[in-house]
Amino acid sequence: MSDRKPKGSIVTDPPAALPDPTRSFSGQNSISLTPLKPCHVQGLFSSLGGPENESLYTYLSSEPIGDVEAMTTLVDFLIASPVFFPYAIISSSNGIPVGIICYMNPVPSSFCIELGHVLFGRSLQQTPASTECNYLLMKYAFEELGYHRLEWNAKNFNEPSKRAAVRLGFTFEGCFRKHMVIKGRRRDTAWFSCLDEEWMQAVGRALEEWLDEGNFDKEGRQKRKLEEIRGSIRIGEV
Numbered sequence: 001m002s003d004r005k006p007k008g009s010i011v012t013d014p015p016a017a018l019p020d021p022t023r024s025f026s027g028q029n030s031i032s033l034t035p036l037k038p039c040h041v042q043g044l045f046s047s048l049g050g051p052e053n054e055s056l057y058t059y060l061s062s063e064p065i066g067d068v069e070a071m072t073t074l075v076d077f078l079i080a081s082p083v084f085f086p087y088a089i090i091s092s093s094n095g096i097p098v099g100i101i102c103y104m105n106p107v108p109s110s111f112c113i114e115l116g117h118v119l120f121g122r123s124l125q126q127t128p129a130s131t132e133c134n135y136l137l138m139k140y141a142f143e144e145l146g147y148h149r150l151e152w153n154a155k156n157f158n159e160p161s162k163r164a165a166v167r168l169g170f171t172f173e174g175c176f177r178k179h180m181v182i183k184g185r186r187r188d189t190a191w192f193s194c195l196d197e198e199w200m201q202a203v204g205r206a207l208e209e210w211l212d213e214g215n216f217d218k219e220g221r222q223k224r225k226l227e228e229i230r231g232s233i234r235i236g237e238v
Helices: 038-048 051-055 068-082 130-146 159-168 196-211 228-238
Strands: 031-035 082-092 097-107 112-120 151-153 171-182 185-195
Touching: 031 130, 038 051, 038 082, 038 097, 068 082, 082 112, 082 171, 097 130, 112 130, 130 151, 130 159, 130 196, 151 159, 159 171, 159 185, 159 228, 185 196, 196 228
Parallel strands: 112 151
Antiparallel strands: 031 082, 082 097, 097 112, 151 185, 171 185
C-alpha cells in the first residue's frame, strides 16, 4: 500500500553557494558595497559612532559605539565570525563608509540565508541608496548564489525594521515569543521571508523599476511607491 501523505516537493538542485568574500557591488545611487575590512573602522565610527548615534543600536545585539576602539571590536568580530558575511557601504562621492549590511546564518544545503545586522548612518537612512543596498544583496542571493529563501528578522518592537521588510517585498511569517535575551532584555522576534519565486515574479522587478532614475523627479522625490509598483506587476500577471 503506497504512502500518500504529503511530503513536500523533491529538491534536486545543487546546494546554494556561500557569498564570495572578495565580491563588491556598485550601485547607481552613489553607493557601493565592499567586504568589511579593518581600514573601514575610522570612517564607520564617524558615520555610526558617538553619542549622537546611540539610537541606531537600540534593537541590535551590538552596544552603542562610543569610541574608535569599540568600533574596531565590532568590525573585528563581524569579520572573524563564521555567521556573518559583512559589507561596508561606501559613499561614492567621498569614499567614506556610511553603513554596514550583512548576510547571516547561511545554510546552503537548505538554500536559506538571512539579511541582517543593518546599520545605516543618518545620511543613508530613508534614501534610494538604502533601498539599493538591500536590492543588491537580495539579487545576488537569489540570482547568483542560488538561495531559495532569504530571511529577515527584527525585534518585535522594531517597527521601522518590520515596515522596511514589508516594503522591500518580504512576507511576515509570525512571531517567536520569548525567543532570546539580548542586552538583558527579553526579545520577541518577528520573522519575514522572501522566496526565489517571489523575487522572480515581482519583488526583483519592482525594486528595479522603483530604483530607475525615471521614477524620481528633479527634486529626487519618488513618483510611484515601491509597494504600488509591485502590486501593479502582480495584478498584470493574474
